[in-house]
Structure formats: structure tokens, C-alpha cells
Amino acid sequence: DVKVTQSSRYLVKRTGEKVFLECVQDMDHENMFWYRQDPGLGLRLIYFSYDVKMKEKGDIPEGYSVSREKKERFSLILESASTNQTSMYLCASSSPGQLAKNIQYFGAGTRLSVL
Amino acid sequence: AQTVTQSQPEMSVQEAETVTLSCTYDTSESNYYLFWYKQPPSRQMILVIRQEAYKQQNATENRFSVNFQKAAKSFSLKISDSQLGDTAMYFCAFNHQGAQKLVFGQGTRLTINP
Numbered sequence: 521d522v523k524v525t526q527s528s529r530y531l532v533k534r535t536g537e538k539v540f541l542e543c544v545q546d547m548d549h550e551n552m553f554w555y556r557q558d559p560g561l562g563l564r565l566i567y568f569s570y571d572v573k574m575k576e577k578g579d580i581p582e583g584y585s586v587s588r589e590k591k592e593r594f595s596l597i598l599e600s601a602s603t604n605q606t607s608m609y610l611c612a613s614s615s616p617g618q619l620a621k622n623i624q625y626f627g628a629g630t631r632l633s634v635l
Numbered sequence: 636a637q638t639v640t641q642s643q644p645e646m647s648v649q650e651a652e653t654v655t656l657s658c659t660y661d662t663s664e665s666n667y668y669l670f671w672y673k674q675p676p677s678r679q680m681i682l683v684i685r686q687e688a689y690k691q692q693n694a695t696e697n698r699f700s701v702n703f704q705k706a707a708k709s710f711s712l713k714i715s716d717s718q719l720g721d722t723a724m725y726f727c728a729f730n731h732q733g734a735q736k737l738v739f740g741q742g743t744r745l746t747i748n749p
Contacts, residue, residue: 565737
């Protein structure tokens with residue numbers, strides 16, 4: 521089974537802090553994604569990466585950055601956390617190519633509260 | 636722009652009943668994939684069912700089936716003989732062939748009552 525592990529289930533941070541959310545997958549997937557989940561808005565893509573050191577902005581990248589130094593790990597960084605970044609953050613991974621069927625596999629999520 | 640719309644924020648049915656969740660999408664592409672994902676309370680999201688747009692036959696996975704109407708750009712999920720474990724948020728999602736990003740709907744919170 522594919523395993524996508526997010527380092528924290530719950531985080532509480534203060535406004536202005538630098539926050540790191542970590543995600544690790546064990547299936548050698550090329551693609552990794554960070555989403556933000558808010559009630560009534562579904563999942564919105566923040567950033568994704570299709571290879572080590574490669575990244576692309578999603579729909580809501582403002583206030584976030586990412587790092588992918590190793591294939592299995594994709595980090596989401598909030599440079600200066602703000603209260604409007606309080607949300608559930610989901611990491612996902614997938615493999616490109618037809619056999620993979622475009623299926624994404626998700627971590628359990630990190631619920632971040634910024635006070 | 637590609638969009639996915641789930642018009643039912645919440646639904647509630649009794650155990651063993653059949654329930655249908657609605658999803659519409661908008662795209663100008665002809666080759667694409669549609670997905671239903673399930674997110675149980677406090678647990679991670681998992682794939683329920685997947686449909687390829689070029690296939691006319693509706694996908695089925697045990698008690699879960701879809702009604703795919705390509706011309707109407709509609710992709711509803713039917714859950715038969717609903718069980719308490721089906722209680723979850725359900726997300727409809729879309730991506731076109733060659734793209735890796737998914738576009739998600741707003742989600743439907745489904746509650747199965749005993």
C-alpha cells in the first residue's frame with residue numbers, strides 16, 4: 521500500500537512564525553502536491569512538484585513556499601504565518617504515466633491553527 | 636478554466652438506503668478522468684471510484700457506481716445499501732489527460748444514520 525505520511529496531525533503556531541509542514545511518501549512517486557482544505561471551498565492546490573528540486577505554483581501559492589530536496593519528501597513552508605492560513609493541509613503523491621491512472625494518494629492531513 | 640461543482644453541501648440518509656451525490660464539471664477537453672474521493676472523519680482521503688471520459692460504460696466498485704453523462708458534464712455517485720462506515724466527506728475531482736493536477740469540488744458531507 522502507498523503510504524503518505526505528514527509529520528504532524530495538529531499544529532498551533534503564532535502569527536509571524538515560520539512554519540514547516542513535512543510530507544514523506546514511500547512509493548517512489550515523482551509527483552507530490554500540497555493542498556489546503558477549507559469548508560465550502562473543497563481542496564485548493566498550493567504547490568506541486570513533479571521531480572526533485574522542481575516545483576510549480578498551484579491556484580493559491582501566495583504566502584507559501586515549498587522544498588523538494590529528495591524524491592520522497594515535500595515540505596510546505598509558511599514564511600510568516602498569518603491567521604488566514606489557519607486550515608487543514610493535505611499532502612498527496614502520484615506517479616505520472618498511463619498505468620498510474622492519475623490517482624493521487626493522500627496523507628492524513630495537518631490541522632494548523634495560527635493564533 | 637476547469638471547474639467542478641458539488642451542489643449538495645450536506646446529505647443524510649438512513650442505513651441501507653441508496654443515496655446519490657451530484658457533481659458537474661466544466662471543461663473544453665475531450666480526454667479526461669473523473670474521480671470520487673472519500674474522506675472519513677479524522678482519517679485520510681481515499682479513492683472511491685474513477686471514470687475515464689472515453690469509456691461509455693459507467694464505473695462500478697462494489698456498492699459504489701457512477702452515472703457519467705458526458706454531454707451534460709455530469710458525474711454522480713450512487714451508494715447502494717449504505718452503511719455507517721460510508722459517513723464521510725465526498726469530493727468529486729477531475730483532471731485532463733496528461734495533467735497531473737486535480738481540480739476538486741466543494742465536497743458533500745454525507746451522514747448515514749442508524
